Amino acid sequence: MRAHVGDQLVIESPSTGAARRDGEIVGLHHEDGTPPYDVRWSDTDEVTLVFPGPDAHVHHLEHEASGTPAGPEPAVSEPAPRGRTPNPGDMGRRLVAERRRHGLSREETAARARMSPDYLAYLEEHPADPTAATLTRLADVLGTTATALRGGGMDLPPGQGHALLHPEVRDLDPDECRTLLSTHGVGRVGVTESDGRPAIVPVNYEIVDDMIAFRTEPGSVAASAVGTEAAFEVDHVDETMSQGWSVLAVGPANAVTDPDAARRLTERAHSTPWVGGERELWVMLRPARLTGRRITPADR
Numbered sequence: 001m002r003a004h005v006g007d008q009l010v011i012e013s014p015s016t017g018a019a020r021r022d023g024e025i026v027g028l029h030h031e032d033g034t035p036p037y038d039v040r041w042s043d044t045d046e047v048t049l050v051f052p053g054p055d056a057h058v059h060h061l062e063h064e065a066s067g068t069p070a071g072p073e074p075a076v077s078e079p080a081p082r083g084r085t086p087n088p089g090d091m092g093r094r095l096v097a098e099r100r101r102h103g104l105s106r107e108e109t110a111a112r113a114r115m116s117p118d119y120l121a122y123l124e125e126h127p128a129d130p131t132a133a134t135l136t137r138l139a140d141v142l143g144t145t146a147t148a149l150r151g152g153g154m155d156l157p158p159g160q161g162h163a164l165l166h167p168e169v170r171d172l173d174p175d176e177c178r179t180l181l182s183t184h185g186v187g188r189v190g191v192t193e194s195d196g197r198p199a200i201v202p203v204n205y206e207i208v209d210d211m212i213a214f215r216t217e218p219g220s221v222a223a224s225a226v227g228t229e230a231a232f233e234v235d236h237v238d239e240t241m242s243q244g245w246s247v248l249a250v251g252p253a254n255a256v257t258d259p260d261a262a263r264r265l266t267e268r269a270h271s272t273p274w275v276g277g278e279r280e281l282w283v284m285l286r287p288a289r290l291t292g293r294r295i296t297p298a299d300r
Contacts, residue, residue, distance in 0.1 A: 002033035043133035172292035187234035251288035
């Protein structure tokens with residue numbers, strides 16, 4: 001094993017091979033880069049002298065320039081062969097998605113989280129189990145929580161955290177509502193079905209000429225909106241900060257019957273319906289009333 005100052009030392013679980021502790025190598029005791037090393041652990045920020053065992057490997061900070069491999073050393077765990085798509089696992093995919101959502105490069109994210117870009121690449125591209133401290137730092141940088149990055153709470157409704165001590169509820173004007181609706185996303189359409197019962201279903205939507213457009217199939221619950229006054233709601237909840245906003249649009253909904261207009265909507269759509277299947281009926285809701293609310297701390 002050989003390392004340079006700035007490389008990442010990763011200790012793996014002997015049973016699963018997942019990373020269980022990591023730290024930055026901040027000092028060498030031999031010129032050839034062989035152990036032992038002075039390591040600053042990410043979970044305690046303490047520097048200790050480490051004699052790596054068989055459950056340890058090094059992620060090299062400057063592997064491309066030095067020619068040393070970026071992944072785990074072969075004696076411990078083979079890196080993914082060149083040309084093969086890595087398997088990042090759910091946490092890795094969430095890291096990439098959150099990083100891109102914030103417009104951050106891998107290098108920027110690693111620097112803010114005080115870790116090697118190579119180690120972040122390893123977390124994003126391989127199934128891994130980083131320490132709680134590492135995951136917390138990444139969550140802070142990405143404006144989320146360690147639990148969310150691990151996928152915890154995915155099947156729980158949002159908003160289970162504590163309310164703000166001094167919340168402020170503010171009504172949004174129509175321009176703010178239009179800005180929050182943005183260009184596309186996922187919202188909920190409220191309809192009255194043919195039997196008179198109310199129903200609410202989530203749909204992927206687009207904003208086209210200040211109208212809300214969504215795709216569905218004839219006979220579906222969402223299609224019940226056609227020819228009626230329907231409601232459409234979209235919101236965002238910040239679990240960490242216990243704040244968020246919601247926008248409600250109410251107005252007449254009509255089917256797009258012109259084949260060319262429907263085709264153009266399909267071609268320009270930002271996404272396909274998450275539920276899949278043939279959903280060729282486009283519905284346009286023209287907001288006659290647009291309202292919204294935002295909850296923030298009262299001192300902001």
